[in-house]
Amino acid sequence: MAKEKPKAYIHTLYQVDYKSNSVVLKNKKCPRCGNIMAHHLKPVERYQCGYCGYTEFVIKK
Template identity: 45%
Template sequence: MGKASVKARAHTWYIIDMEKGVFRFNRRLCPRCGSVMAYHREPVPRWHCGKCGYTIFEGQAPRQRATGRGR
């Protein structure tokens, strides 16, 4: 029995381009608290921060807050 080829967990967090020598983080960082956000597909595709509860829904434009000044 040979060992199965298993990627290190850190390889799932980054996209690595060996030709260009560049790597970037695969996940989003929370704009509110700075921790890593989780991606959920069901029931609605979204990014969610488990630390502060901030959620970004996919397929929707970011909403601007109404200031209530002038109409």
């Protein structure tokens, strides 16, 4: 039996709205280098770029 191919990673980065035929990026883009930033919840909620190291903390009011 042949191995199954791994599923695409793209579906975790984008949200697809089939009613309005639009695609929206789930996370922010890095203002320094333009790559997609990771969203971390622990120990402090923040967005962090794995490429250039830029970090943006989420401040809740």
